[in-house]
Amino acid sequence: MDVTRVNLTEATDIESDRQTVEIALDALRGLVTPRAFTGDTMLLNMGPQHPSTHGVLRLMLELDGEEVLSCLPDVGYLHTGIEKNMEAKTYEKALVMTDRIDYLNNLGNNLAYSLAVEKLAGLDVPPRAQYLRVILAELQRIASHLVWLGTHILDLGATSLLLYCFREREMILDIFEEVSGQRMMTSYIRPGGVWYDVTENFVPMVRRFLWYMPRKIDDYERILDENPIFIERTKGIAVVPPEKAIEWSLSGPMLRGSGINYDIRKAMPYSSYDHFEFDVPTGQNGDVYDRYKVRIEEMRQSLRIIEQAINNLPGGPYRSENRKYVPPPRSEIGHSMESLIHHFKLWTEGYRLPKGEVYVRTESPRGELGVYLVSDGGTKPWRVRFRTPTFWNLQSISWMAQGHLVADLVAIIGTLDVVLGDCDR
Numbered sequence: 001m002d003v004t005r006v007n008l009t010e011a012t013d014i015e016s017d018r019q020t021v022e023i024a025l026d027a028l029r030g031l032v033t034p035r036a037f038t039g040d041t042m043l044l045n046m047g048p049q050h051p052s053t054h055g056v057l058r059l060m061l062e063l064d065g066e067e068v069l070s071c072l073p074d075v076g077y078l079h080t081g082i083e084k085n086m087e088a089k090t091y092e093k094a095l096v097m098t099d100r101i102d103y104l105n106n107l108g109n110n111l112a113y114s115l116a117v118e119k120l121a122g123l124d125v126p127p128r129a130q131y132l133r134v135i136l137a138e139l140q141r142i143a144s145h146l147v148w149l150g151t152h153i154l155d156l157g158a159t160s161l162l163l164y165c166f167r168e169r170e171m172i173l174d175i176f177e178e179v180s181g182q183r184m185m186t187s188y189i190r191p192g193g194v195w196y197d198v199t200e201n202f203v204p205m206v207r208r209f210l211w212y213m214p215r216k217i218d219d220y221e222r223i224l225d226e227n228p229i230f231i232e233r234t235k236g237i238a239v240v241p242p243e244k245a246i247e248w249s250l251s252g253p254m255l256r257g258s259g260i261n262y263d264i265r266k267a268m269p270y271s272s273y274d275h276f277e278f279d280v281p282t283g284q285n286g287d288v289y290d291r292y293k294v295r296i297e298e299m300r301q302s303l304r305i306i307e308q309a310i311n312n313l314p315g316g317p318y319r320s321e322n323r324k325y326v327p328p329p330r331s332e333i334g335h336s337m338e339s340l341i342h343h344f345k346l347w348t349e350g351y352r353l354p355k356g357e358v359y360v361r362t363e364s365p366r367g368e369l370g371v372y373l374v375s376d377g378g379t380k381p382w383r384v385r386f387r388t389p390t391f392w393n394l395q396s397i398s399w400m401a402q403g404h405l406v407a408d409l410v411a412i413i414g415t416l417d418v419v420l421g422d423c424d425r
Contacts, residue, residue, distance in 0.1 A: 040064070041062050041063060041064050041069060042062070042063045042064075043060070043061070043062055043063075044060075044061045044062075044063055045058060045059070045060060045061070046058070046059040046060075046061055046406075046409065047059055048074075048077050051155075052155045052409075052410045052413055052414075053413060053418070054151065054413060054414075054418045054419070054420065055077075055078060055418060055419065055420030055421070056077035056078050056420055057073065057074075057075065057077070057394075057413075057418065057420055058073070058074040058075075058077065059071055059072070059073055059074070059397070059409070060072040060074060061401075061406070061409075063406065066405045066406050066407070067403065067404070067405060068401045068402060068403065068404050068405070068406060068408075068409065069402065070398070070402065071397055071398050071401035071402065071409070072398055073394055073395065073397055073398065075391070075394065075420070075423050075424055076424055077420070077424065078420045078421050078423070078424040079424040079425065080100070080421075080424070080425065081425075082097050082100060082101055082425050083384050083385060083386060083425055085097060086098075086381060086384045087380060087381050087382065087383065087384055088380065089380060090349070090350025090351075090379050090380055091117055091191065091350060091351065091353065091379070091380070091381060092190070092191070092346065092347070092350060092351070093350070094113075094380075094381065094384070095110060095113055095114070095187055095190060095191070096185070096187045098110055098112070098113045098187075099184070099185040099186065099187055100185065100421065101386060101388065101421055101422055101425055102364065102366070102369075102388065102390070102419050102421060102422035103184065103185075103419065103421055104140075104143070104144040104147055104148075104365065104419055105140055105141075105144055105364050105365055105366070105369070105419075105422075106140065106184055106185055106186055107133075107136045107137055107139075107140045107176075107186060107188060107189055108137050108140050108141070108362065108364045108365070108369065109364075109369070110186070110187060110188065110189035110190070111133055111137055111189045111271065111362060112360060112361075112362045112364075112369050112370070112371045112386075113371055113373075114189055114190055114191045114192075115270060115271070115360045115362065115371070116358055116359075116360045116371040116372075116373040117191040117353070117373065118191055118192065119358045119360055120353050120354065120356055120357075120358045120373055120375055121191070121325055121351075121353050121354070122354075123191060123192050123320055123322055123325055123326075124192075124320050124322065125192060125193055125271070125320060126193055126314075126316055126317045126318065126319065126320065127272070127314040127316065128193075128197075128313065128314045128315060128316045128317065128318050129192075129193030129194050129317070129318050129319055129320075130271045130272040131272060131275075131309045131312070131313050131314060132193075132194050132198060132313070132318065133189055133194065133271045133272075134271055134272060134273060134276070134305065134306075134309050135206065135306050135309045135310060135313075136176070136179075136188065136189065137189075137271075138302040138303075138305050138306050138309075139172050139175060139176075139206075139209075139302075139306065140172075140365070141298065141299075141302050141364075141365045142172060142213070142299050142302050142303070143169050143172040143173070144365035144366075144417075145295050145296075145298060145299050145365060146165040146166070146168055146169045146172075146299075147165065147166075147169065148295065148365075148414075148417045149161065149165050149220065149292075149295065149296075150162035150163075150164070150165030150166055151414070152292075152411075152414035152415070152417075153224070153230070155410045155411070155413075155414050156229075156230065156233050156234075156410065156411060156414070157229065157233075158229075158230075160223075161220065161223060161224070164216065164219070164220070165220075168212075168213060168216050171205075171208075171209050171212070171213075172209065174205065175202065175205050175206060175209065176188075178198075178199055178201055178202060178205060179196070179198045179199060179202055180195070180196075190319070191325060191326070192319045192320035192322065192325060192326040193317070193318050193319030193320055193326075194318050194319060195319075196318070197318040198318075203310060203313070206306065206310050207310065210303055210306060210307050210310070213299075213303055214300065214303060217296060217299055217300060220296065221296060224292070231289065233288075233408075233411050234287065234288040234289040234292060234411060234415075235285075235287055235288075235289045236285075236287055237287055237288045237289075237404065237408050237411050237412065237415075238287060238288050238400040238401075238404065238408070238411070238412045238415060239285060239286050239287045240254070240257070240258045240286040240287075240396070240400065241258065241286060242258045242259050242260050242286070244258075244396075244399070245258040245260060245286070246260070248392075248393075248395065248396040248399070249392050250367070250392065250393055250396060251366075251367030251368040251389050251392065251393070252363070252364065252365070252366050252367025252368065252389050252393070252417075253291050253294045253295050253298065253366075253367070253417070254291065254367060254393050254396070254415075254416065254417075255367065256280065256281060256282045256283065256294050257282070257283040257286055257287075257290045257291035257294045257415075258283060258286035258290075259282050259283055259284055259286065260282065261280050261282050262280075263280040263363055264361050264362060264363040264368060265278075265363045266280055268361065270360070270362060273305075275308075275309075275312075276304075276305045276308045276309065277304070277308065278301045278304050278305050279297075279301055280301075281293070281294045281297035281298055281301065282294065288411050288412070288414075288415040291415045292415070295417075323342060324351060325351045327342065327343050327346045327347070328342055328343055349379055350379035350380065351379065352377060352378060352379050353375040353377070353381075354375060354377065355375055355376060355377040356374075356375055357372070357373065357374040357375070357383075358372075358373050359371070359372045359373075361387070364389055365417070366388075366389040366390055366393065366417050366419065366422065367389030367392070367393060368387065368389055368392075369386070369387065369388060369389060370386070370387030371384070371385070371386055371387075372384070372385040372386075372387070373385075386425060388422045388423060388425065389422070390416075390417075390418055390419050390420070390422040390423040391422070391423045393416050393417075393418075394416060394418060394423055396416075397412060397413070397416065400412055
């Protein structure tokens, strides 16, 4: 049967074979090749529960032997309705939900949402708070890249590097716990600054990490750069030319791996990033190997930024003193009735933001993280919308996977650095 001539009316007549109907409809939609209808190819589900999909991701594959003819990502299995739930909470209380979107970029999500609130409110942020935000956001970037590297290499068949990466990540999580009391869901960066000032142990802990980490990054490269198995599995795999990277709206290491020098921290600096010198790593070939090298170099540049920020960390307040939006210090509540009333009203009623809409973008470990925030003048956001990099980067897998082997899909999923909570929300 010629599937190019199958229409809905003809398809519904084939009630005896439901699978044939589904294949015909899929062929009409361009999801599989016409060969799927004749039985020459195999339709296969990879996921949604699969050890290499880094979450609950389903890939609908059409295979000719081991070759991938088409690959359709099916997302939504982790949809939690976070954006709509945030619209039911006051601006301050909604912040705790941002940690749960990209659970490997908690502080970065806090920062993006706080920047949107601050832009809408015209809220100032003290210099000390801005530098602390940069230090913590870059520590978070390194921690995220460490999880990516360890799991990516594990998918490709090695195990040792996973243990090394998580060993270094523990040092970063210890710093987060020191300043916020939490290892992951910190909710530490808040509109107007940060929740508390850092402890006296913070600077020594960061300096120790700055001394320790560069040698470990060198070790990672010594293990991988000339490893014949790693090279075979990554070089020339999932090559994305620069024009394709732009066409697919890729961002972050996926974009820079294709040789495009674009980093939001450089192009549109936020939270004092224009105070620091750092380079934007780029690749040449746009393959899995180049994207690995970009992320490795990004960790070095993050260390460079952190060192500049910690050496020039300003004194002064750690959060705005605009009492219209920021609760008073806890030290005042015990002896000031006005502070107690103010604290009570902010945490029960919330503050009101002016009517309007804003969009801010930040550079997350996976690419452009944008927040679109709309206020109707009330105490709760009328609309919250996140532009998450995983959702946009993941769509390109349908193009990147074509012509590769099933085994290469593992490397391709890994190079995307997929976080499904960031994708589904």
